[in-house]
Every structure is written in structure tokens, then in C-alpha cells.
Amino acid sequence: MIGYRRPEDPSCLFIWQVAVDERFRGLGLAGRMLDDLLHDKAIAPPVHTLQTTITDDNLASQQTFRSLARRWDDAPMVVTPLFESAHLTHSSDTAHHEPERLYEIGPPM
Numbered sequence: 004m005i006g007y008r009r010p011e012d013p014s015c016l017f018i019w020q021v022a023v024d025e026r027f028r029g030l031g032l033a034g035r036m037l038d039d040l041l042h043d044k045a046i047a048p049p050v051h052t053l054q055t056t057i058t059d060d061n062l063a064s065q066q067t068f069r070s071l072a073r074r075w076d077d078a079p080m081v082v083t084p085l086f087e088s089a090h091l092t093h094s095s096d097t098a099h100h101e102p103e104r105l106y107e108i109g110p111p112m
């Protein structure tokens with residue numbers, strides 16, 4: 004898992020990448036890693052908002068963050084458009100790229 008605090012708002016944690024070895028998926032590891040990071044008392048200030056980006060075809064990742072929101076006091080999860088396919092496609096590139104959405108999760112303060 005890779006993430007960083009937003010420099011302009013350190014209470015906002017941006018998760019850049021989360022991955023679990025194929026052999027160990029579906030065992031709750033991603034959820035536990037995210038929970039540990041969110042609720043780590045050793046790091047200050049506390050996290051109030053979590054952001055990440057997810058493509059429309061990545062059901063496992065969508066579900067991982069939906070489930071995290073549920074555990075985090077049923078926090079609302081707001082999904083907004085970020086990059087459309089056209090933004091991710093180079094003129095010499097024939098591959099299709101799914102749009103990336105910005106996911107923002109955080110319980111009301």
C-alpha cells in the first residue's frame with residue numbers, strides 16, 4: 004500500500020495504490036491494512052478524509068473502499084469524475100482505458 008497526506012491538508016490521506024498478492028486476496032488483508040493506517044494513533048494529525056481513485060471496472064477495489072466506509076462509522080462515500088477515457092488515451096495508443104473516478108470517504112465531523 005502506498006499513500007501520502009495531502010500537503011495542503013494533512014488530515015486527508017490519499018491512497019495511491021493498494022495491492023494484495025493474488026494468492027491471498029479475499030481474506031480481508033486490504034481492509035485490515037487500510038483500517039490500521041486510518042486508525043494508527045502514532046501518526047498525527049488523525050485522518051478525517053480518505054481519497055483514492057478507482058477505475059469503473061475495478062469491482063474489488065470499489066468494494067474494498069465501500070466496505071471501509073461502512074466500518075468507518077458508515078462514512079459517506081462521494082464519487083466524482085476525475086479522468087475520462089480520452090484523458091488517459093495517447094494518440095498512438097489503441098488500448099481502451101477505463102475512466103478513473105475520485106472516491107472521497109470521511110465521517111461527518
Ligand SMILES: CC(C)(COP(=O)(O)OP(=O)(O)OC[C@H]1O[C@@H](n2cnc3c(N)ncnc32)[C@H](O)[C@@H]1OP(=O)(O)O)[C@@H](O)C(=O)NCCC(=O)NCCS
Binds near residue numbers: 023027034035062066
Ligand atoms: C483490491 C484488492 C487490494 C483487495 O484486496 P483483498 O485483500 O482481497 O480485499 P479484502 O479481502 O480486504 O476485501 C475487502 C472487501 O472487498 C470485497 N471484495 C474483495 N475482492 C472482491 C472481488 N473480486 N469482487 C467483489 N468484492 C470483492 C470483499 O468481499 C470485502 O468486502 P466485505 O468487507 O463487505 O466482505 C485486491 O483485489 C488487489 O490487489 N487487486 C489488484 C490491485 C488493484 O487493483 N488495486 C486497486 C487499484 S489501486
